Amino acid sequence: MAGEDSAADMMQLQRELQNLWYKKDILKLRGVCREAFEKMSKPRTVVLSLLEKNPDWRRGKTSCLANHLTYELSKWLQCHADSLQAANLALKLELQPYLDFKEICQPLLLQDKLNIVELYVGSQEDMQKCLVQLLDSWCAPDFDHVVLFRQYQGLPQLKKEHLQPHKLSKTLSRLLKTYGISADFCPNLKKQRGLAAIKYLLFKKYREKSIDDATWNAHILVSTCFYFFVCQHI
CATH class of the missing domain: 4.10.860 (DNA Excision Repair, Uvrb; Chain A)
Known part of the structure; x- marks a missing residue:
């Protein structure tokens, strides 16, 4: 699947994923996904195409082939310093509730992409609370920002100045008002x-x-x- 992602390669991947899904061999399915992404020139485009051609893959809630496939792609994109694509993919497929909020959104916040995170969160109350709780944890007196940034050393465009107390306080106050969440939270x-x-x-x-x-x-x-x-x- 190196170079261009051919239709034949996509069909082969589609059959292999379906076969593993029917067998409920999730571990092998994840491995196949990761190997395929490494060989693809445009893994995000291929996954979107597969999901559009196979709407039945999205049947179910947390346990459906689409969720597993999207989750593995999101993880792969993050490992390749591309949380923005992972978030956009989840937005397009409306799979935010099935992905780890912190893994997707924390690197975006550190890149000053709060607007993307707010789109990602949308009107879902659980994720709104996750967002304000995460930002509030950064306001703790004993929170070590150095350790946090060390986790994302390879991430481009890190903006340390946005973790200054007065800026975090201003952002949190706005979000609490927007989401209608009590400051007690x-x-x-x-x-x-x-x-x-x-x-x-x-x-x-x-x-x-x-x-x-x-x-x-x-x-x-x-x-x-x-x-x-x-x-x-x-």
Whole structure:
């Protein structure tokens, strides 16, 4: 199947996949998929063509030949530093619920492709929560961004600046409002907001000197109590 992906090669692959599927030999089916993708010049185009010609492959829910084939292609694309194609493929075939959200979307977020991730998530509430939870986990005080980026060293166009606390906070706040999700769902964001409020009060009191003692005492008491309350409930 090297070079051009011929019709004969596609027919042979189609028969082999169908045969393995009927035998329920999933391990061998996965191996055949990976070997075929390595030989194809355009694996994504071939898979789409096969799925369009064989609509019965998409019957069922999580257990159907289309899902296995698409999942293996998504994994293959990711290994070849192409999460964008994997996401677009899942979008076209509406297979997002059957793929690992973090594996598909985390590299896209690190490349500042939040718009693609939002399209991928769409109106599916479970994935909306997965997205805000993932971003909230990046707001944790002990989260090691260096370790995260080390996992994707070969990925082009990594944008480290988009993991800065204030940018993550702004993005999360917008998504919570858009999706109608409570801020209680993002404990690290709440903690970050409480700490930001305390820093702001310190700035106003000791740098600008624009807050009198009575106002300072009232605000700092509320902010500090809120901050420690949040910390105890994370």
